[in-house]
Amino acid sequence: MDFLKLEDQACFPVYALSRVLTAHYKPILEGIDLTYPQYLVMLVLWEHQQLSVKEIGEKLLLDSGTLTPLLKKLESKKLINRNRSNEDERVVMINLTAGGTALREKAKAVPESFKCSLGLSIEEMVALRDSIKIILERTKQINK
Template sequence: MLSLDKQLCFSLYSASNAMGRAYRPLLEQLDLTYLQYIVMMLLWEHDSVSVKSLGQRLHLDSGTLTPLLKRLENKGLVKRSRSQQDERVRVIQLSEQGAALRQQAEAIPQQMLCQADMPIEELVALKQGCDRLLAKLMK
């Protein structure tokens, strides 16, 4: 049971590291880290989101999220503000520059599919399996 090659956790860890390395050169062109990229993807979907819901959606704690959002703000990609309905709530919005970056990023998913070089059905099944595993582990 303790053989490293039989451990699902090690396969997921190794695949995650390899995925990060594959994304790195693509994201360097956008001057984004992977975590910054997933924040931007969420904002490209929703334009504006509370910091709390952003953290919940991306499974990131405030200790990770706050400096990440500050860096994105310093790059001019997002604006942080207080909610008009509740001043305790911090809201993150895309800046014009952040919205414009979406155009450059649109090619990345296809480039990653090419690198994976697997049938789309296998990749979809893999994602669905990971999603189910995450749901079970988050209980």
């Protein structure tokens, strides 16, 4: 095995798959007027209702420079509110608006549409997710 050949790299198929899957989401998410990164932010907020920008960044592995424009766009769509914390004005809290909460109902169809569009079974999707999670957790431990 020649580890300086692209086809022998472990990271390239992961990178390529990430790009392909993200692009695959695009037509599905157009139905709810979200980009893939915006969808990820909304998933986190639908689960937690209110989080700080820092907490969202930690959950999504995004820095504030990447996250801030996403949040501003979601705010302009009236899906979220950004407010300074009463306890610490340096902390910006993000919470869902009524529109953001209502969008969750429309978004319920996204995972099934995505799975079906790929022709994967639930078992295959779970196995893929679980394998990737193992590698992510290991790399988080190494990078601490």
